[in-house]
Amino acid sequence: MIRRSKLETHLTDNCTKRIVNCQYCKRRGTHQLITSSSHLNECPDLPIQCSNEGCNEKILRCSLASHNEICPKAIVPCEYNTVGCNKKMKREKREKHNEEEITMHLQLATETIKSLQTSLEQKNSLIASNEVFRLNQFAKRKNENEDWYSPGFYTSPGGYKMSLHVYPNGNGIGKGTHVSSFIYFMAGEYDDTLEWPFQGVVTVELLNQLEDKNHKKSTLSYNELAPAEPKQRVKEGTKTHGWGYPEFISHGELEYNPATNCQYLKDNSLYFRVSVKATSKTKPWLMGASRIV
Ligand SMILES: [Zn+2]
Ligand SMILES: [Zn+2]
Ligand SMILES: [Zn+2]
Ligand SMILES: [Zn+2]
Structure with missing residues (x-):
């Protein structure tokens, strides 16, 4: 029993069921609950000592993770x-x-x-003889008369190494009106085991981006009639003269053509496909050695 005169004091100061605010997170609840370890163990605004050795900061529980992201004493890689x-x-x-x-x-x-x-x-040396390359930033390259090289690629596993060279604004007689495209050889890992000069057929296609037909196609036949220079083996760090088409395609033909459902230039990009059919022989008895560098 509590005496009436003491009741007021009990209700405001002592009663465990009286309603109080948590001094940290301001949550309301009975004094018993708010001061219990179960609340303190999860109170988001309770200041907690940072656990990183040497850091004396007290951080609100809810900010511990973000503090650890910047704590000068946190161990980091x-x-x-x-x-x-x-x-x-x-x-x-x-x-x-x-x-x-x-x-x-x-x-x-x-x-x-x-x-x-x-x-x-x-990885490159595993690439087969059918390569697709994307030439991006066409407008910029054209306006600035820049040329573009595809990454070097092998015509087949253990084959010849070559690259596609494109002038968006044309080269030679195609300058200013056409896209020019050329093929050239690079020094490759398997050159010793291959027959030179290269013989075969290289097909360069500019792909129609709307459907799988009406690609713009040009074929280069590397035979006795072909110029001598572009089919020769080259030393490391050099390349052959390119061989190809200064007037591969006119600038006007690149745009959308509803009659043929053709569009070669789309999203400022061209897609080229290079297919190679080599007829010159390899020297299989030398094949193993070329892999030992
Ligand atoms: Zn009470
Ligand atoms: Zn709290
Ligand atoms: Zn800290
Ligand atoms: Zn280091």
């Missing part, structure tokens, strides 16, 4: 972990680590690039 530096350090030490290890990081980056190149080349 080196920024160069993607190229192989496995060091971990406090965030505040990162800059110093970067300064001290600049040489090591560069070495790692260089090695990464090298191994990417190697795997890319290995």
Whole structure:
């Protein structure tokens, strides 16, 4: 029993069922609930000591994760972990680590690039003789008289290495009116095992982007009648003279043509397909050796 004079004090100060606000999150509830460990264990606005060693900041529980993203004492991986530096350090030490290890990081980056190149080349050498290339930024290249090279590709596994060379604004007699396209040979990994000069047929097609027909097609026959230079083997780092068509297609023909349902230039891009049928022979007895570099 509580005496009447004490009742008021009990209701405002002592009663465990009285309604109060949490001093942190302002949630309303009985004093018993608000001060219980079950509320304090989940109160989003309760300040909590950052758990990173050396950090004395008190952070609202709901902000702990975002604090950890910037906490100078948080343990983080080196920024160069993607190229192989496995060091971990406090965030505040990162800059110093970067300064001290600049040489090591560069070495790692260089090695990464090298191994990417190697795997890319290995991938390239598996490419068969039917390649599609996209030439983007057509308008800009045309306006600026820029030429464009496709990546080097092999005519077949273990075959010749070549590339497509395109002048969006034309070259030679096609200048200013046509797109010009040329094929040239590059030094390839299997050149020793191949017969030179190259003999065969290279077909370059500019693809109709609306349907799989009416592609603009030109064929280059590398035979006795073909000029000598473009079919010769070249040394590493050089390429042959290109061979092809200065007037491959006129600029007017690139646009949409409703009569043929043709559109070669779309979204500022052209798609070229190069197909190669080599008739010159390989030297199979030398094949294994070329892979040992
Ligand atoms: Zn009470
Ligand atoms: Zn609370
Ligand atoms: Zn902290
Ligand atoms: Zn590092």
